[in-house]
Amino acid sequence: MNANKIDKDSEQMINEIKTIGIAGAGTMGAGIAIVCARAGFRTRVFDLNQSALDRAHNQTEAFLRKSVERGKLAADKVPQIMAEWHGTTRLEEFADCDLVIEAVFESLPVKHDLFGKLNGICPAHTIFASNTSTISITEIAGGSGRADRFVGMHFCLPAQLMKLVEMSPGLTTSEETFTLAWSVCEVLGQKPVRTQDTPGFVLNYFLIPFNNDAIRLVEQGVAAPADIDLAIKTAMGYAMGPMELLDLVGMDTQKLLCEAMHGVTNEPRAACPPLVKRMIAAGWLGKKSGRGFHSYTDSKMYGA
Amino acid sequence: MTTYRIIQSGESPSFPTSRPAVEPLTYHSFVEQASGSGLSCVFMGKDAGAAFAAAGKLDACPFVAIELGLECLGVHTGETRGSEGSNVVGFARFRLGKGEPTALVELVRQPHTSEESIAAAKRAFEAADLKVAVCGDCQPPYPSISECGTSSPG
Numbered sequence: 001m002n003a004n005k006i007d008k009d010s011e012q013m014i015n016e017i018k019t020i021g022i023a024g025a026g027t028m029g030a031g032i033a034i035v036c037a038r039a040g041f042r043t044r045v046f047d048l049n050q051s052a053l054d055r056a057h058n059q060t061e062a063f064l065r066k067s068v069e070r071g072k073l074a075a076d077k078v079p080q081i082m083a084e085w086h087g088t089t090r091l092e093e094f095a096d097c098d099l100v101i102e103a104v105f106e107s108l109p110v111k112h113d114l115f116g117k118l119n120g121i122c123p124a125h126t127i128f129a130s131n132t133s134t135i136s137i138t139e140i141a142g143g144s145g146r147a148d149r150f151v152g153m154h155f156c157l158p159a160q161l162m163k164l165v166e167m168s169p170g171l172t173t174s175e176e177t178f179t180l181a182w183s184v185c186e187v188l189g190q191k192p193v194r195t196q197d198t199p200g201f202v203l204n205y206f207l208i209p210f211n212n213d214a215i216r217l218v219e220q221g222v223a224a225p226a227d228i229d230l231a232i233k234t235a236m237g238y239a240m241g242p243m244e245l246l247d248l249v250g251m252d253t254q255k256l257l258c259e260a261m262h263g264v265t266n267e268p269r270a271a272c273p274p275l276v277k278r279m280i281a282a283g284w285l286g287k288k289s290g291r292g293f294h295s296y297t298d299s300k301m302y303g304a
Numbered sequence: 305m306t307t308y309r310i311i312q313s314g315e316s317p318s319f320p321t322s323r324p325a326v327e328p329l330t331y332h333s334f335v336e337q338a339s340g341s342g343l344s345c346v347f348m349g350k351d352a353g354a355a356f357a358a359a360g361k362l363d364a365c366p367f368v369a370i371e372l373g374l375e376c377l378g379v380h381t382g383e384t385r386g387s388e389g390s391n392v393v394g395f396a397r398f399r400l401g402k403g404e405p406t407a408l409v410e411l412v413r414q415p416h417t418s419e420e421s422i423a424a425a426k427r428a429f430e431a432a433d434l435k436v437a438v439c440g441d442c443q444p445p446y447p448s449i450s451e452c453g454t455s456s457p458g
Binding site for chain 2 (some may be wrong): 220221223224227228232234235
């Protein structure tokens, strides 16, 4: 998109972005933090839960070491990147962040609460971004205290490997904010795509109903999860099958995604399949709990 | 490894015969690995179902595979209120329109199709470097969740 190419002004502005805060150390937040630290930004990772931070830290180190083994990263880069990675349970430590990317639960009140607090902590120039995939950027921005400096930056799972970022301005996002966020995205080595602030943007508009269809095939006994994955990967050329992807997303997150998208669109295929709720009740959340549609023997990050 | 013979009835969408102007005919290795004295039967081609119907009893075969078009396997084997199943499976290779068939074989089973027959048919296709996904012919009663979540991602 030519309108968002880095011009001299935004180049100067981007040089002023030194520190990026990631709110949420779950699967998505941990992946985005790798992208930021790998690009040389001081990266602060916030989570209320110290054990989540510890897990993200260990997974990140393991992922980077695997990248070295695969010849995709120089060995001396690992300590450099890890030195940029700072975990914290205190939101106040985001006071020096120039950009904050939120990757917490898909819940509007939770996001409003977080950004409300951040608005009192971060300086005026700090841009707020949400990694939401289904909630309106304009709605989240409305509770952030700085609706003009708010933008959607939706990374794709697994963020540390996937290049696409869906960049969505809300109705109130200033062009300057959007252009700067777009430039940061490019500096991070990602591939931004501009989308409107609509439920699911591009990717999840297709993926949520698609993944639900796959779950319903399992519910109805049409095929086993491994066979569904095999069929999709073999015939469609996808790198991951829908059941593998759902295990990575997590059933708890899939339920929230469904509720957010179905709540806005009333699209029947976006409604949460009952099996997802039963699996959550059973604690079969996916890779993070060791069992979802498949079974797992470790909690390594994808690609580690 | 189960041996199989092919009963060809018309052009097969799954294993089309290449008819180049100059070069000799080429066949997929699944077709080349068939033997006239094979123990199992693979009915292939547009009229595979009719050929199966005319073939008589095939209960002794380790497996019988019928190439399917848009119809269910039950059209050929019969359906008995969700309790159907025998040594007969259906199959089709996935292809987009008139594109080349992909490596994916969708192997169609009925609720009580013999597990041994499914495994034997799967082995036969996989021996020809094809990927096999097993799927239901119709929508049987819901399985228990324990049947759904025990595999490892491939």
